[in-house]
Amino acid sequence: MDRIEERRLIKRAAKGDHAAAEIFVRTYQHSVYNYILRMCGRPDVAEDVVQEAFVRALTGLDRFDPRFRFSTWLFVIARRVYLNLIQKHRPDSNSELVEARSAPERLPETPLARSEATESIRDSLQAALLGLPADQREVLILFHQQEWPIRVIAQHLGIPEGTVKSHLHRGRKRLRLLLEPYRTRIEGEAEVLD
Amino acid sequence: MNDTSGNSGKGTRDGRGPSGLPEPGPAPSTAELRRRATSYFDREMGPAETDEFKARLLADDRALREFEMTRRAIEHLRTGRPSPDLTRSILDEVERRRRLLGVHRHARRRRIFNIASAAGAIAMAVLVFFGVDSVLPGPGGPPTAARGPGPMGPLVAVPGVADRDAPADGALALELHGPVDASRGLRWDISASPMLVGAPTEIARGSLPLESSSWAPLGTSGVWPTLFPNASISRPPASALLVEALKVDEPGKAASVPVKPAAPREDAKPGEDAKPDKQKSKDQPGPASQPKPPAPR
Numbered sequence: 001m002d003r004i005e006e007r008r009l010i011k012r013a014a015k016g017d018h019a020a021a022e023i024f025v026r027t028y029q030h031s032v033y034n035y036i037l038r039m040c041g042r043p044d045v046a047e048d049v050v051q052e053a054f055v056r057a058l059t060g061l062d063r064f065d066p067r068f069r070f071s072t073w074l075f076v077i078a079r080r081v082y083l084n085l086i087q088k089h090r091p092d093s094n095s096e097l098v099e100a101r102s103a104p105e106r107l108p109e110t111p112l113a114r115s116e117a118t119e120s121i122r123d124s125l126q127a128a129l130l131g132l133p134a135d136q137r138e139v140l141i142l143f144h145q146q147e148w149p150i151r152v153i154a155q156h157l158g159i160p161e162g163t164v165k166s167h168l169h170r171g172r173k174r175l176r177l178l179l180e181p182y183r184t185r186i187e188g189e190a191e192v193l194d
Numbered sequence: 195m196n197d198t199s200g201n202s203g204k205g206t207r208d209g210r211g212p213s214g215l216p217e218p219g220p221a222p223s224t225a226e227l228r229r230r231a232t233s234y235f236d237r238e239m240g241p242a243e244t245d246e247f248k249a250r251l252l253a254d255d256r257a258l259r260e261f262e263m264t265r266r267a268i269e270h271l272r273t274g275r276p277s278p279d280l281t282r283s284i285l286d287e288v289e290r291r292r293r294l295l296g297v298h299r300h301a302r303r304r305r306i307f308n309i310a311s312a313a314g315a316i317a318m319a320v321l322v323f324f325g326v327d328s329v330l331p332g333p334g335g336p337p338t339a340a341r342g343p344g345p346m347g348p349l350v351a352v353p354g355v356a357d358r359d360a361p362a363d364g365a366l367a368l369e370l371h372g373p374v375d376a377s378r379g380l381r382w383d384i385s386a387s388p389m390l391v392g393a394p395t396e397i398a399r400g401s402l403p404l405e406s407s408s409w410a411p412l413g414t415s416g417v418w419p420t421l422f423p424n425a426s427i428s429r430p431p432a433s434a435l436l437v438e439a440l441k442v443d444e445p446g447k448a449a450s451v452p453v454k455p456a457a458p459r460e461d462a463k464p465g466e467d468a469k470p471d472k473q474k475s476k477d478q479p480g481p482a483s484q485p486k487p488p489a490p491r
Contacts, residue, residue: 016292018285025284029276037274047280054284055291125270144235145271169232175267176260183263 001027006070014061021058028071029054031146032078038141039082041130049085053078075146075156121182128178136171139164222250227257235264 001009001023012020029050037046057064057074064073129137135157142153143164150168154161222230230247233239239247251258 021288022285025281029280029284033276034272034274038271047276050276050280051284051287055287058288059291059295122270122273125267128267141271144268172235172264176263179263179267
């Protein structure tokens with residue numbers, strides 16, 4: 001979606017055009033969902049956050065700054081909603097994340113995380129991802145999943161580009177270490193898949 | 195091997211041998227391969243360099259294993275899919291919230307309107323209380339007549355000004371029967387001759403009653419010094435002499451209303467000049483020779 005088309009759609013959506021709003025939702029819901037899903041590891045939470053982010057964005061289009069892209073704005077809102085959510089419900093909904101933060105070098109040890117980790121290779125990967133500190137995890141997601149340039153990530157997170165690179169390298173290294181216990185499983189699956 | 199860095203193997207053929215494969219060279223160490231892997235995942239590697247790196251990687255089991263683990267973890271980041279009804283759910287919620295916001299905005303506008311109305315009414319009341327005639331120009335022109343002893347507007351009879359009363363300390367007062375429309379410019383000319391005089395003590399406190407049916411004391415305190423900063427107020431006998439109630443109205447209907455002096459009070463102390471004394475009053479010096487009152491509070 002180019003900028004001209006985006007602005008035209010924003011004007012329509014701001015006036016209550018349902019079809020224009022739907023175009024935005026269909027265009028960006030997957031990327032925002034994936035971003036939040038990998039941040040929190042819970043599909044239900046991710047869907048709630050995505051829904052709330054879209055609702056806030058589409059009902060607040062009169063406050064949209066046209067200098068930015070809608071997607072950038074949407075990601076900022078989604079991130080804020082997510083951070084508010086984990087601040088509010090941290091002990092209940094994100095215990096594995098808290099655990100991981102307190103001991104980032106080892107895997108989450110909550111029964112839920114452990115059982116998930118034994119279920120499938122994807123759960124193992126997700127568990128390892130949740131074992132990363134939140135800032136490293138977020139940089140990894142934005143760079144490798146959303147394929148944002150380092151400069152954009154730095155702006156989005158409000159940190160220097162050097163810090164983004166540092167998080168990126170350390171995050172990948174730590175992720176590899178966290179995946180080491182699942183190496184046999186992952187390699188076995190890789191052989192099957194290959 | 196999938197290319198997850200976004201680098202493409204197509205394009206330049208730099209660094210390739212005649213068979214299309216990278217030129218053989220000295221085998222890089224595992225540490226060097228790790229460094230190159232970082233560069234690869236950072237999307238900093240060109241296509242030719244990528245091909246060469248991948249070829250080297252195959253020769254180092256350890257580096258290859260680490261590379262594969264990282265690549266799979268990165269691939270995992272992209273695998274999530276929301277439930278199929280998420281789109282509908284989002285759009286329904288947007289619609290519901292818009293309706294709700296619409297209702298709230300309407301209610302908020304109504305609340306703001308009510309608050310503004312109340313504030314406006316209060317402001318109007320304050321303006322009226324503190325002399326709207328000095329703020330709003332009347333039909334006879336801007337309200338400059340009341341400022342000082344200069345010429346005033348035409349004098350008209352004030353409907354309802356009929357009598358006076360003598361409040362505490364023998365201060366002069368007017369009794370207004372029926373409301374007086376302040377917006378038409380009620381003026382009290384206390385600097386004109388004969389001027390307003392008051393009681394031995396401070397003239398009764400009070401403010402200008404714009405709509406009142408009770409007696410209204412004229413005083414040196416309250417709003418009077420503010421309304422008439424150039425007025426000269428002396429210490430006359432207990433009974434006042436005369437005051438003119440002026441009202442700016444349509445031209446041709448001007449008149450002044452003399453007000454009778456207050457009656458002497460029965461509980462006046464001996465020695466005090468509590469009785470009305472017209473002659474003495476008339477002997478009072480005019481405003482030009484009157485001492486100025488202290489600055490109004």
